[in-house]
Amino acid sequence: MLEWLLSIDRALFQLVNSNGVPFLDSFFLLLSAKATNVVVYLGVAVLVARKKHWSFFLSVLLTVGLMIAFTDQVTNLFKFGLERLRPCHEPVFKDSVRLVKESCGGLYSFFSGHASNSFALATFFSCFLKRHQRKGGGLLFILAALIALSRVYLGVHYPLDIFCGALFGLFSGGLFWILGQKVGLQYVK
Numbered sequence: 001m002l003e004w005l006l007s008i009d010r011a012l013f014q015l016v017n018s019n020g021v022p023f024l025d026s027f028f029l030l031l032s033a034k035a036t037n038v039v040v041y042l043g044v045a046v047l048v049a050r051k052k053h054w055s056f057f058l059s060v061l062l063t064v065g066l067m068i069a070f071t072d073q074v075t076n077l078f079k080f081g082l083e084r085l086r087p088c089h090e091p092v093f094k095d096s097v098r099l100v101k102e103s104c105g106g107l108y109s110f111f112s113g114h115a116s117n118s119f120a121l122a123t124f125f126s127c128f129l130k131r132h133q134r135k136g137g138g139l140l141f142i143l144a145a146l147i148a149l150s151r152v153y154l155g156v157h158y159p160l161d162i163f164c165g166a167l168f169g170l171f172s173g174g175l176f177w178i179l180g181q182k183v184g185l186q187y188v189k
Contacts, residue, residue, distance in 0.1 A: 009160040013087055016152045016159070017098050025100050028150040031143075032101075032114060040143060041121050044136070048128060064124065067176040071120045071169065075113040084110035088155050099155040112157045115165030116172065118144035123173025144169070 020028075030036060041064070049057040088097045088104035122144040126137030148166055151157035 009158045012159040013152060017155050020098050020153055028153045031147050031150040032154055037118060044125050063176055063180050067120055067172060068117055071116050071172045072113060075111060075116050078111055079108040082110050083108055086156050087158055097155040101154050105156050109157050109161045112151050112161045112165035114151050115148035115162040116169040118147040119166045119169025120173040123170050124177050127177040
């Protein structure tokens with residue numbers, strides 16, 4: 001069963017990665033840049049906190065910082081615990097991967113930190129926007145999905161890496177939203 005799932009994962013990777021087109025490379029590189037998440041979510045934080053006290057903004061930033069640290073550390077535990085090679089490091093694929101980035105990145109890929117962080121941020125801020133009757137949560141999930149897809153397109157993750165990363169990101173974002181409410185952080189009042 002596991003080998004069957006991994007063979008489908010490899011086939012999907014090859015389908016997405018080998019069908020890349022040069023005029024989309026810059027777009028997917030931009031999506032994959034960590035600065036993209038920083039700029040987008042800092043902008044969302046400023047937007048939702050602009051009519052509040054500065055301590056409100058700081059409590060949101062603190063919570064998001066803790067959430068990203070948690071998400072990154074759990075992602076690394078899985079990567080170094082399972083040691084699944086990135087497609088661009090995998091001997092079977094190494095010569096056929098269309099690597100769009102300058103480098104392949106770290107050795108291991110399961111699960112994707114980009115996907116987990118993007119979906120954690122989308123989940124957290126979507127809960128926040130919904131709570132304050134604001135729109136835009138759906139766009140945050142579209143952005144998260146595009147960021148996750150970019151990792152396969154660029155040749156550094158398998159689809160299963162981004163799928164599991166997205167699931168963990170949904171969990172992490174929801175967990176930090178709930179924890180924020182439990183401890184009474186200012187942003188949930």
